[in-house]
Amino acid sequence: MAALARVTVRALHHYDEIGLVQPSGRSEAGYRLYDEGDLERLQQVLFYRELGFALDDIGELMASPDFERGTALREQRRLLEEQGERLRAMIEAVDAAIAAHQGGYRMNDQEMFEVFGDFNPREFGAEAEERWGDTVPFKQSRERAKDYRKEDWLRITAEAGAINESFAEALDAGVAATSERAMGLAEDHRQHIVRWFYDCSPELHRNLAEMYIGDDRFAATFEAVRPGLAQYVHDAVVANAAARG
Amino acid sequence: MAALARVTVRALHHYDEIGLVQPSGRSEAGYRLYDEGDLERLQQVLFYRELGFALDDIGELMASPDFERGTALREQRRLLEEQGERLRAMIEAVDAAIAAHQGGYRMNDQEMFEVFGDFNPREFGAEAEERWGDTVPFKQSRERAKDYRKEDWLRITAEAGAINESFAEALDAGVAATSERAMGLAEDHRQHIVRWFYDCSPELHRNLAEMYIGDDRFAATFEAVRPGLAQYVHDAVVANAAARG
DNA sequence: CTTGACCCTCACGCTGCGTGAGGCCGCACG
């Protein structure tokens, strides 16, 4: 009957159930009868629906005075923008994944496992993309990393492992994190990043170190080498950054 | 225990339930025990999840050979792009609504009802925005329409009503839709559009007429004046377009 | 009188978990 308004019958029932648009009458047979006013209301509901509003919100909106709608519209715009952001991030991540997949000849899954062991870069890539995707260092890093082959990664991880091991030895030996020796290792660590990934200033390096202790996942990779290593490296890096500040 | 992987316990339970990531063992107390392999798998799941894949799809993906993933990734990209399109359309529509709302002093809801009666432009605005939002005529129309005030709309609708009424009289009088008289009215109709909305070529006019009979909602506004009027106007417009082709 | 096209009322299903409720572990503290 009235489903020419471009909505399914089920939707009308639903709106009726939740009280959003209720027919002003019923026929003897129980058919829903919508009068002009009902249709007017329905059209408004559909209008707001196409703007992405939730049905609940539409109900409130239509019960509230005109001036609230402007606020609601701007709020809705903000929400949609947010969604757009998330979508963009996803698309970027998918693109990165596609690139990585095509570049699979450079390093496939199995090799990746051989190289990184249990630290699979994929587990972190998407989040990193979202958090730092548009910062200069990250872009630089991504740009340079995409051409690295298996041998490169082996070398890089070997170097990183060596640095960590040196840190661990210093820790074992009771050398203070603020000592020259520890600071030297911190500097090595920074140079390693500069050489292979991005221009890491002492300042940036310190932020990175904050994350080593602040983020359990990073911390775990250090703790796996030696308990307390995450904190130790952090302290050394901070000391080194202060010395070079 | 293992919720340091940035996922809630409930999510782990869920993945277990649907068989996406199942712990390889249980402790005596019934605790889920995830080994290295399980964690590896979990990370992959989380990775794809961040790319916006549905959990079902992730399951299939991970069970399929490597070369399928490239396809899946591209497909996913397409889907995300589509969502992006929809979002953009929504945002545009919201913007239009905000503009209309701010321009409310030009014409508020009540006046709008007085002018348009049961044809509320809002009921169609969003869809129109989506279908033709980036065509030249639509933009032109929107641009010009936004400054019209109540008086303008009254005049415009009065003119349109007069034209429809003339069509209806011709129809009543049994005048053929392909006659000079009907074609003249069709031309008046076209000029009315050109004057108030956009540069409507005879060709474009014909497309519009197709919609008058193809879309129930448009048809209904004509049928409300006289049964058969939609078809009649359509035929007259087509004839006129052919004559001026 | 019979079709076929609509309408009606339940009522479950989908996505991806969140959020208790009610209860068992395990470790630290007193």
Next chain:
DNA sequence: CGTGCGGCCTCACGCAGCGTGAGGGTCAAG
């Protein structure tokens, strides 16, 4: 040794917005 406290466990309902039958009445046309 008891007693918290924080973690895990298993149900099981809830959410948003309808889609999709199942089972059955209604209405105008043939």
